[in-house]
Amino acid sequence: MAQQIDARGLLCPEPVLRTKKEIDRIKNGIFTVIVDNNPAKENISRLAKNSGWSVNISDNGNDEYVLELSK
Amino acid sequence: MNNKRLMVILTGGVLGLLAVVLVKYGNPPNMGYCIACFLRDISGGLGLHRADTVQYFRPEIFGLILGAFITALLTKEFKATGGSSPIIRFTLAFTGMIGMLVFLGCPVRAVLRLAGGDLNAAIGILGLIAGVAVGIQFLKNGFTLGRSLPINKANGYIYPLTAAAMLVLVFAGANFLFYSTKGPGSMHAPLLLSTIAGLIVGVLSQRSRFCMIGGIRDFILFRDTHLLYGFLSLLIVAFIGNMVLGSVKFGFANQPIAHSDGLWNFLGMMLAGWSSVLLGGCPLRQLIAASEGNTDCAITIVGLILGAAIAHNFGLAASPQGVPLAGQYATIIGLATVFGISFFTCTQALTGGVKVGSTN
Numbered sequence: 001m002a003q004q005i006d007a008r009g010l011l012c013p014e015p016v017l018r019t020k021k022e023i024d025r026i027k028n029g030i031f032t033v034i035v036d037n038n039p040a041k042e043n044i045s046r047l048a049k050n051s052g053w054s055v056n057i058s059d060n061g062n063d064e065y066v067l068e069l070s071k
Numbered sequence: 072m073n074n075k076r077l078m079v080i081l082t083g084g085v086l087g088l089l090a091v092v093l094v095k096y097g098n099p100p101n102m103g104y105c106i107a108c109f110l111r112d113i114s115g116g117l118g119l120h121r122a123d124t125v126q127y128f129r130p131e132i133f134g135l136i137l138g139a140f141i142t143a144l145l146t147k148e149f150k151a152t153g154g155s156s157p158i159i160r161f162t163l164a165f166t167g168m169i170g171m172l173v174f175l176g177c178p179v180r181a182v183l184r185l186a187g188g189d190l191n192a193a194i195g196i197l198g199l200i201a202g203v204a205v206g207i208q209f210l211k212n213g214f215t216l217g218r219s220l221p222i223n224k225a226n227g228y229i230y231p232l233t234a235a236a237m238l239v240l241v242f243a244g245a246n247f248l249f250y251s252t253k254g255p256g257s258m259h260a261p262l263l264l265s266t267i268a269g270l271i272v273g274v275l276s277q278r279s280r281f282c283m284i285g286g287i288r289d290f291i292l293f294r295d296t297h298l299l300y301g302f303l304s305l306l307i308v309a310f311i312g313n314m315v316l317g318s319v320k321f322g323f324a325n326q327p328i329a330h331s332d333g334l335w336n337f338l339g340m341m342l343a344g345w346s347s348v349l350l351g352g353c354p355l356r357q358l359i360a361a362s363e364g365n366t367d368c369a370i371t372i373v374g375l376i377l378g379a380a381i382a383h384n385f386g387l388a389a390s391p392q393g394v395p396l397a398g399q400y401a402t403i404i405g406l407a408t409v410f411g412i413s414f415f416t417c418t419q420a421l422t423g424g425v426k427v428g429s430t431n
Contacts, residue, residue: 009218011155011351011360011367013288017210020293036221038148039280042075047293063150 008036015040016047030070041065078279083304089268090183091312096260100327101187105180106354107171111379116248120383124254133238134269139277139362140231151227153366155219160367163346164374166405170342172388173398178283178353186309188319189326191336198337202344203287209413227364282356284347335394342405
């Protein structure tokens with residue numbers, strides 16, 4: 001199963017930093033990040049797009065977003 | 072260019088324009104909008120310090136909080152959270168405020184001062200960048216203030232409702248508050264104009280996530296210029312506004328509500344930048360996040376207000392005459408404190424990380 005980063009409850013820039021670490025670690029592949037606020041969702045999406053990853057965002061119905069990053 | 076970036080540029084631009092307009096209508100020079108100065112004035116308005124030149128219930132702040140609060144409610148982004156190292160946040164804000172009052176301004180005012188030709192602000196901004204860069208090293212090494220958790224909604228309402236109550240007091244002309252009759256505290260734009268300016272900036276900043284520290288931080292960390300556009304549009308629009316009004320005066324000496332002690336301008340803002348980057352944003356961003364229900368950020372604001380009170384009660388704050396010796400000591404002690412917090416919080420996080428063996 002793909003790695004999941006739990007960035008819930010973290011204030012910026014921590015969610016983005018954790019995502020960046022994973023991007024740098026695996027270079028390509030697929031992983032998910034779970035966040036609970038819009039700024040974190042937007043910041044991670046921006047980082048992903050800037051680094052050439054694609055993002056698929058789904059709402060898990062619990063006021064949280066699951067971001068699936070792939071390259 | 073995408074819409075989100077335009078929002079950031081718009082926020083910076085409108086903030087710069089309103090700052091110039093507010094000065095034109097009575098706010099102190101190069102202080103159309105300064106979160107640190109305004110919180111210090113509010114601290115004085117409550118009588119927490121008795122520096123009789125810097126006491127006023129700045130409606131810009133209350134308007135900003137309410138603008139962000141209402142926007143967060145409408146966009147369903149209001150969410151009461153808390154529990155992410157409140158006492159560390161309080162302490163970082165407290166020490167950061169002392170740094171800002173040694174420089175005489177928050178990151179927003181640093182840019183506004185530069186836009187007025189005050190070159191001391193350029194040294195302050197270099198210090199700010201240095202502080203952010205040092206803080207980032209700790210962030211990269213695992214510095215974390217931990218997670219916040221969802222809490223009862225009532226927690227989130229206290230801060231914006233207090234701001235609303237304070238705004239009512241100002242409009243009602245409550246005479247038990249402290250109002251300066253001389254100095255910067257006595258200089259202010261009309262009540263309604265200040266309130267509306269606050270509301271507008273509150274709405275825009277909530278939507279755009281505008282943050283001065285974030286701009287510098289994201290550029291250093293990720294080469295991401297998104298928030299930096301806001302920083303630049305604030306500078307450019309305020310500079311053009313000042314040019315139009317003929318209030319640009321380049322130089323170091325005799326700048327309005329500023330001193331020209333370069334070392335302390337640098338170190339004061341370094342302290343502000345370092346503590347702000349650990350807090351996750353500049354004082355403006357903290358105000359907005361607190362309005363969205365983040366109670367840890369509300370505690371941060373209390374730290375800023377109390378830091379201002381102590382800075383003035385014990386003669387730490389700078390004045391146009393320079394930085395008092397006590398303020399110089401306080402800046403060094405502040406830097407040592409922030410270093411201590413950075414170091415110990417990192418060590419903890421690293422040990423925790425090794426034990427858990429994952430990115431969590």
